[in-house]
Amino acid sequence: MSDYLDGNAAAGALSELFAxxxxxxxxxxxxxxxxxxxAESRLYVDAPGMIARCAGxxxxxxxxVTTPTNTxxxxxxxxxxxIPNS
Amino acid sequence: xxxxxxxFTGRRGGGTDLPPGQYLTHEFPVLxxxxxxxxxxDHWEFTVTTETGEKYKWDWAALTALPAEEITKDxxxxxxxxxxxxxxxxxxxxxxxxxxxxxxxFAMAHSYGGYTTNVPLEDLLDGQSWIAYEYDGEPLHPEHGxxxxxxxxxxxxxxSAKWVRGLVxxxxxxxxxxxxxxxxxxxxxxxxxxxxGD
Numbered sequence: 534m535s536d537y538l539d540g541n542a543a544a545g546a547l548s549e550l551f552a553x554x555x556x557x558x559x560x561x562x563x564x565x566x567x568x569x570x571x572a573e574s575r576l577y578v579d580a581p582g583m584i585a586r587c588a589g590x591x592x593x594x595x596x597x598v599t600t601p602t603n604t605x606x607x608x609x610x611x612x613x614x615x616i617p618n619s
Numbered sequence: 620x621x622x623x624x625x626x627f628t629g630r631r632g633g634g635t636d637l638p639p640g641q642y643l644t645h646e647f648p649v650l651x652x653x654x655x656x657x658x659x660x661d662h663w664e665f666t667v668t669t670e671t672g673e674k675y676k677w678d679w680a681a682l683t684a685l686p687a688e689e690i691t692k693d694x695x696x697x698x699x700x701x702x703x704x705x706x707x708x709x710x711x712x713x714x715x716x717x718x719x720x721x722x723x724x725f726a727m728a729h730s731y732g733g734y735t736t737n738v739p740l741e742d743l744l745d746g747q748s749w750i751a752y753e754y755d756g757e758p759l760h761p762e763h764g765x766x767x768x769x770x771x772x773x774x775x776x777x778x779s780a781k782w783v784r785g786l787v788x789x790x791x792x793x794x795x796x797x798x799x800x801x802x803x804x805x806x807x808x809x810x811x812x813x814x815x816g817d
Contacts, residue, residue, distance in 0.1 A: 605801035
């Protein structure tokens with residue numbers, strides 16, 4: 534049994550932050566350069582926050598921590614997110 | 620009214636031993652921010668790096684040759700579960716750091732897999748923390764941080780880094796994996812220091 538979900542499971546939490554569906558965006562890993570749709574990342578949710586990791590190298594792509602007063606979003610592991618305009 | 624007030628029915632009787640906002644569990648939930656590393660003890664190494672860059676290393680044989688302690692402590696996860704009277708075996712950081720020359724005030728724990736967490740050095744000393752390699756009489760399972768994890772039970776359990784591989788000592792306080800993402804720099808469960816600013 535894997536201990537992660539696929540990146541689609543991040544859709545709910547990310548939709549509270551962004552007006553577009555980021556799980557459909559193309560994401561480049563800042564660790565290994567792998568470029569795939571974000572939904573193919575590995576999502577760890579049994580944790581104090583939500584962690585998305587690159588399916589190729591396990592680099593942390595994204596962290597989301599929701600506190601009672603703020604949401605922390607760390608995108609350091611992503612070189613870019615490519616979001617279609619239409 | 621009974622002869623004995625509810626306050627004296629024993630430690631395990633109710634929720635009075637729990638820090639604020641916590642609930643009691645008898646399970647041992649597995650929380651992890653990434654894949655579980657499977658580190659063979661043949662390849663395991665623990666390194667303390669001081670603020671001057673000096674390194675002190677222990678392999679598995681050296682760690683397990685040191686005097687070990689049986690530890691019984693309550694543990695408190697920031698996700699609100701607490702587990703009481705957990706039993707561990709490990710080596711006190713007092714023992715490991717006894718011959719380490721340092722004037723540092725802070726430590727960053729580093730784990731196999733890349734996890735980090737910051738702890739003031741004084742919170743690792745005076746019988747407050749261990750490198751634990753047994754849980755409940757068995758070798759520590761990888762999903763709970765084996766072969767060895769840091770055990771700092773007086774702080775929220777994210778400070779007790781699984782798969783620990785070293786400490787880096789420093790004069791300045793840097794923040795670790797969860798501490799850079801909104802969690803409290805210190806994490807005292809009795810003061811409910813969950814998030815930055817609490």
